[in-house]
Amino acid sequence: MAHPNHWTSNGGxxxxxxxxxxxxxxxxADASHRQHFLAAERFSDKDWDGFFNACVDDPVIEPGHRxxxxxxxxxxxxxxxxxxxxxREKTVAWLSANDVRHDWLILRGHRQGGPSTEWKREQLELLQEAGADIELALDDDPRNIVMLRDSGLAxxxxxxxxxxxxxDGVEFR
Ligand SMILES: [Mg+2]
Known part of the structure; x- marks a missing residue:
């Protein structure tokens, strides 16, 4: 199956x-040094450009990297x-520089705002339609953990x- 053109292969x-x-x-990726760009309460007041552009300076999170x-x-x-x-360019360079094992990179589309949870759910469904048997997904956003489990995924x-x-009132076990 043809994959969406915003999916990036690493190695074919x-x-x-x-x-x-x-x-x-x-x-x-340890993004803690750039969380301050998102300190504003209102979504539209957050400095998303500053937040994303600073990703080149992220250290790796050693346990996740290993x-x-x-x-x-x-x-x-x-x-x-x-x-x-x-x-995309910065992220691909960062993954390469830090030798992060991966086969595919899926980034959000151009300037799509809003919470990532629904978008991630859609991408997971597209992966499954493309033949992926998703055995496990790891995430640090509690909303995404709830979404994954609601989708029947580990x-x-x-x-x-x-x-x-x-x-957010999100709780999970
Ligand atoms: Mg995260």
């Missing part, structure tokens, strides 16, 4: 088969991130602390 492995999906920020690097070649590794497509929560001060 086809989509499909046993698949593990990793979020990027807060799981593999974990993704330990995934066997039996699995297709997909990095599914709500970073906007404008960061989800692993990674605590980044980025969402600790948000009162």
């Amino acid at each position: 492995r086809p989509i499909g088969g046993r698949t593990i999906v990793f979020d990027l920020d807060g799981v593999i 974990l993704v690097g330990s995934i066997s070649d039996d699995f297709c590794v997909v990095i599914l991130t709500a970073r906007i497509h404008e960061t 989800a692993m929560y990674v605590h980044s602390g980025y969402y600790d001060d948000r009162d």
Whole structure:
């Protein structure tokens, strides 16, 4: 199946088969130094450009980096991130510079605002339609963990602390 053109291959492995999906920020990339760009309460007041452009300076999160690097070649590794497509070049360079194991990178479309959860749900469905058997997905946003589990997928929560001060009323076990 043809894949959406905002999906970026790393190495030419086809989509499909046993698949593990990793979020990027807060799981593999340490975005804590740029969270201050999002301090404004109102969504439209947040400095999204500043937030995304600073991604080049992210350190790796060592446990996440080692974990993704330990995934066997039996699995297709997909990095599914709500970073906007404008960061594609920076993100690809960062993944390469830090030798992050992955087969596909999925970035959000151009200037799509709003919470990432619905968008991620759609991408996961597209992955499944393309033949991906998603055995596990890891994310640091509690809303995405709820969405994953509601979708019948095995989800692993990674605590980044980025969402600790948000009162979304989201709880999960
Ligand atoms: Mg994240």
